[in-house]
Amino acid sequence: MxxxxxxxxxxxxxxxxxxxxxxxxxxxxxxxxxxxxxxxxxxxxxxxxxxxxxxxxxxxxxxxxxxxxxxxxxxxxxxxxxxxxxxxQGKYKNNKENFGISELDILRVKLNQLTVKLKKNDERIHELNQKLISIQEQEKKEISRDLHDEIGQSLAAIQVQAAAIKTSRKANAQADLIISTTKDLMHQTRNLIKRLSLSIIDDLGIEDALIDLIKNWSRRTLCKNINVNVDLPDSKIFKSQLNETVYRLTQEALTNMSKHSRPKEVLISVQRNGNVIHLCFMNNGLLKRTKKTSGIGILGMQERVKNLSGSFKQSIYKGFYKIEIGLPIK
Incomplete structure (x- = not known):
């Protein structure tokens, strides 16, 4: 033993x-x-x-x-x-459980008070952002109307006067120059009105309006490798706010590509899948950046998505900066 x-x-x-x-x-x-x-x-x-x-x-x-x-x-x-x-994470939940330890209960109460204040502030910011977007849209409509009513008419008058001057042999060269210039100005004005006003959606429908937007953007960019897929069946039943949001998101994504990147390849997809519209914007013009962008344009896009209770995700995938958006069809 x-x-x-x-x-x-x-x-x-x-x-x-x-x-x-x-x-x-x-x-x-x-x-x-x-x-x-x-x-x-x-x-x-x-x-x-x-x-x-x-x-x-x-x-x-x-x-x-x-x-x-x-x-x-x-x-x-x-x-x-x-x-x-x-x-x-933006989740505002109060903890009502009594810890039984006075010091920790004080911290719990203070945390709950902070949660309530932050929730109110977030709701207030969200409300102000909605008003801001609404005001911006109204201003754009007013600007587009002013451009059409004032500048457009003035340019048309110049063109008529220039055409009249052309009857004089001595003024032919100058008249041709005036006519050419006014035609260019009118073309630029129409494009600007299209960008500011969303009447193009009513005129063409959301699908053709998006294709027109992307085509006009592609003419101004150096990128020639642009893959586009726009497929929105039954888009006529979409609410105007949803159509406007899809158009503005695409417009802002294209603007961000022009401002912040020099892509050699761009992929744009706007498709309907069931009761959700999926938007995907990809470009490989990262300019050696490794962090995700969080500028004013992105914040504006996020707020528009939030207004429709959608989802927003940005990432870097195989050398491409990628934005994925989901918008519910209500």
Whole structure:
């Protein structure tokens, strides 16, 4: 037995005793006493085992107590951390659970108050952004109307006058120049009106309006490798706000490509899939940027998508800057 062997190592050697048997002065025999400590070992083992069991029970009790106490403290802290993560992700959730620890309950109350304030601020910002977009659209319509009513008419008058001057032989060259210039100005004005006003959607429909927008953009860009896929069946039943949003998102994406990149290849896809319109804009003109763009144009696109409860995702995929948008058809 290992326990007995261990005791033997630390115990003194047991002495064997001899007791002679005497009779009438003569030794007639002897009694030899050989000690056997097995019973002592058993008693010591029982005491050791009982002590070990008590020590183990005490160890388990202490660890369980520590685990319980730390769990009671750490669990509320984890809930507070989760609350901050929700705030970071724009999820405004109040925690009504009582932690039972006054200091942590104070933090919980303060976090809930902060959540309420941030939610109100976010709603206010969202409301202001909606108003801003509405005002921008109204201003664009007014500008397009002014361009049409004032500049367009003036250019038409110049063209008529120039045509009249052309009857004079001496003024032929100048008249031709005036006519050519006014034609260019009128063409540019029409394009500007198209960009500012969304009446083109009513005139052509959203599909043809998008194709016209992309064609006009492709003429102004150096990129020649442009792949376009526009497929919006039953687009006539779309609400005007949805059509306007699709058009403005495409317009802003093209503007961002012109301003912030020099792509050699562009992929544009606007398709309907069930009750969702999927928009995808990709270009490989990253200009050595490794981080996703977060400029005013992108923020404006995100706000338009948010107004329709859509989804917006931007990423870098195989050397292409990619924007993916999903707009529900309601």
């Amino acid at each position: 290992w326990f007995q062997n261990a005791l033997d190592i630390y115990s003194k050697d047991l002495e064997i005793l001899d007791f002679p048997l005497m009779q009438y002065g003569d030794q007639i025999g002897a009694v030899k006493v050989i000690p056997n400590p097995i019973y002592e070992y058993d008693e010591i083992w029982q005491q050791f085992k009982n002590g070990l069991i008590i020590a183990m029970l005490f160890f388990v009790f202490v660890n369980f107590s520590i685990f319980f106490l730390f769990g009671k403290i750490i669990s509320p802290i984890n809930l507070l951390i989760e609350g901050f993560k929700n705030l970071e």
